[in-house]
Amino acid sequence: MKIGIPLFGTRISPRFDCSQTFLVIEVEDGQNIQKQIVFVCESSPIKRIRNLAALHIDTLICGGIDAFSERQLYFHGIRVFSWITGEAEAVLCCFLEGKLESGMMMGADGRCCGRWRFRRGSRHL
Amino acid sequence: MSRSYTDIILGSIADGVFTVDREWNILSFNRAAEKITGVPKSLAIGQKCFEVFRADICQNACALKRTIESGKELIDLRINILNSKGYSVPVSISTAVLRDEHGLMVGGVETFRDLSMMERLRKEIHHQYTFADIISKNHEIQKILDILPDIAMSDSTVLIVGPSGSGKELVAKAIHHLSRRKRKRYVAVNCGALPDTLLESELFGYVRGAFTDARKDKPGRFALAEGGTLFLDEIGDLSVALQVKLLRVLQEKEYEPLGATAPVKADVRIIAATNKSLPDLLSGGVFREDLYYRLNVVKISLPPLSSRREDIPLLIDHFIQRFNASKGKDIQGVSELALALLMRYDYPGNVRELENIVEHCFVLCRGGEIQADHLPREVVSTRSREVSEPMANPLRQAEAATIINTLQKYHGNRRKTASDLGLHKTTLWRKMKKYGITSFES
Numbered sequence: 001m002k003i004g005i006p007l008f009g010t011r012i013s014p015r016f017d018c019s020q021t022f023l024v025i026e027v028e029d030g031q032n033i034q035k036q037i038v039f040v041c042e043s044s045p046i047k048r049i050r051n052l053a054a055l056h057i058d059t060l061i062c063g064g065i066d067a068f069s070e071r072q073l074y075f076h077g078i079r080v081f082s083w084i085t086g087e088a089e090a091v092l093c094c095f096l097e098g099k100l101e102s103g104m105m106m107g108a109d110g111r112c113c114g115r116w117r118f119r120r121g122s123r124h125l
Numbered sequence: 126m127s128r129s130y131t132d133i134i135l136g137s138i139a140d141g142v143f144t145v146d147r148e149w150n151i152l153s154f155n156r157a158a159e160k161i162t163g164v165p166k167s168l169a170i171g172q173k174c175f176e177v178f179r180a181d182i183c184q185n186a187c188a189l190k191r192t193i194e195s196g197k198e199l200i201d202l203r204i205n206i207l208n209s210k211g212y213s214v215p216v217s218i219s220t221a222v223l224r225d226e227h228g229l230m231v232g233g234v235e236t237f238r239d240l241s242m243m244e245r246l247r248k249e250i251h252h253q254y255t256f257a258d259i260i261s262k263n264h265e266i267q268k269i270l271d272i273l274p275d276i277a278m279s280d281s282t283v284l285i286v287g288p289s290g291s292g293k294e295l296v297a298k299a300i301h302h303l304s305r306r307k308r309k310r311y312v313a314v315n316c317g318a319l320p321d322t323l324l325e326s327e328l329f330g331y332v333r334g335a336f337t338d339a340r341k342d343k344p345g346r347f348a349l350a351e352g353g354t355l356f357l358d359e360i361g362d363l364s365v366a367l368q369v370k371l372l373r374v375l376q377e378k379e380y381e382p383l384g385a386t387a388p389v390k391a392d393v394r395i396i397a398a399t400n401k402s403l404p405d406l407l408s409g410g411v412f413r414e415d416l417y418y419r420l421n422v423v424k425i426s427l428p429p430l431s432s433r434r435e436d437i438p439l440l441i442d443h444f445i446q447r448f449n450a451s452k453g454k455d456i457q458g459v460s461e462l463a464l465a466l467l468m469r470y471d472y473p474g475n476v477r478e479l480e481n482i483v484e485h486c487f488v489l490c491r492g493g494e495i496q497a498d499h500l501p502r503e504v505v506s507t508r509s510r511e512v513s514e515p516m517a518n519p520l521r522q523a524e525a526a527t528i529i530n531t532l533q534k535y536h537g538n539r540r541k542t543a544s545d546l547g548l549h550k551t552t553l554w555r556k557m558k559k560y561g562i563t564s565f566e567s
Binding site: 011013014015016018019028044045046050057063064066067068070072073074075076077079083085099105114116 | 172256267
């Protein structure tokens with residue numbers, strides 16, 4: 001499984017369409033086997049998503065995302081966990097433990113401390 | 126002035142206002158800020174401002190950061206933010222430093238004004254629609270959107286076919302705004318709206334003296350679209366004589382205005398559209414074969430709305446947002462019964478008809494949700510579509526549409542479909558049986 005996380009410093013980027021830096025993690029049997037930082041400089045959402053698909057990312061964990069991009073990601077077969085806030089590493093751990101849901105707010109202690117409006121099964125999908 | 130007076134004042138203004146400390150944590154968030162961002166105050170307070178406001182400048186050019194670092198205010202900067210519904214909202218922001226009673230800087234304050242209505246009017250006046258305005262999760266439409274940038278950059282002639290009101294001109298505008306020609310004009314002509322003689326002068330223009338009353342030169346649409354894009358709607362209605370002249374433009378890249386003695390070079394990208402079957406017109410001898418093949422370089426087929434019912438709730442939501450902005454109302458959505466009736470209707474006029482229906486509802490609905498009473502009679506009384514009991518519920522309809530879409534995506538492979546939807550394969554099989562999704566191409 002390959003996971004993509006758009007970054008803002010060490011946090012999940014607040015907007016999918018504005019982040020140029022992606023943390024790409026390759027996971028096997030629930031373990032990180034490779035991590036890399038990838039730069040995606042496309043401003044067009046269609047091309048940006050195509051670039052992610054070309055990296056064979058099958059899961060995207062992101063912050064705010066517009067409905068158009070979310071539909072395009074779904075079209076490319078990329079599963080989306082959206083409207084997540086918090087430190088990227090903490091969010092990744094939560095995902096690998098199978099506990100991540102769209103809309104989660106991750107606190108400094110790595111625990112869920114609230115929810116934004118969106119959950120999995122967002123009406124945009 | 127006491128804090129309660131400040132709260133009352135901030136609660137009564139139309140502009141959003143929030144304050145942050147030096148760690149970018151939100152300290153206060155007024156009612157207008159809640160409304161524009163869609164984030165309740167209770168969620169916003171204590172959060173990082175960039176995770177609530179979600180502006181396009183947050184990561185690289187934060188206005189508040191500039192103000193706090195420099196001490197200088199910023200006035201009326203135009204940006205866009207992402208609201209909690211995933212819509213991009215254009216706003217105008219102003220920032221200032223926040224100081225305590227000793228004059229020490231403790232953070233910043235940002236005010237912002239919603240420019241949605243102005244932006245929407247500007248878009249309509251200048252035809253600046255983009256691919257993001259094509260609202261659909263239908264697999265066929267998503268395939269078109271995926272290749273739209275390539276089509277746009279290729280500069281090739283495009284033929285868009287689809288029933289009336291299916292969005293042909295929206296796709297044409299999106300292609301123009303993705304292309305290298307986006308800074309030049311987009312010009313549209315309806316070939317079925319004018320008689321032949323008028324259409325010729327409209328397209329190619331005329332020179333002074335070409336006919337009685339031609340007192341001065343008049344540029345045609347080709348001249349107006351020079352360097353840009355010319356959209357020829359209802360291309361199937363073009364007479365054979367004009368088809369010949371259009372063919373010349375496509376082949377030789379030149380045309381002659383009426384009464385001119387020399388041809389004029391044309392650097393125009395043609396996008397043509399029709400709701401007719403051009404192959405049928407070809408076999409009837411009404412449309413020229415050579416012109417058809419010149420136009421049919423890239424063909425985009427848009428499905429009718431009745432073939433993409435999963436888009437109906439999205440489109441309704443989109444039109445409600447648009448009309449709320451333009452008509453100054455606050456309609457929250459549609460009731461379950463109204464949605465079920467809208468999902469059942471056949472839409473012979475496609476997306477345009479749905480838009481008209483929503484606008485009709487806006488006239489009658491004063492607030493809250495659109496009810497079945499607000500719908501036009503033809504939507505309420507239609508018997509055109511048999512709806513089985515399991516499908517009557519709008520949630521079930523949406524579930525069935527999602528299953529069908531995903532099956533299409535994986536070419537009928539049920540294992541992959543089940544995996545994508547997070548279902549066990551027997552659960553998928555049970556749901557397919559429930560909704561009558563029995564045969565599917567592999």
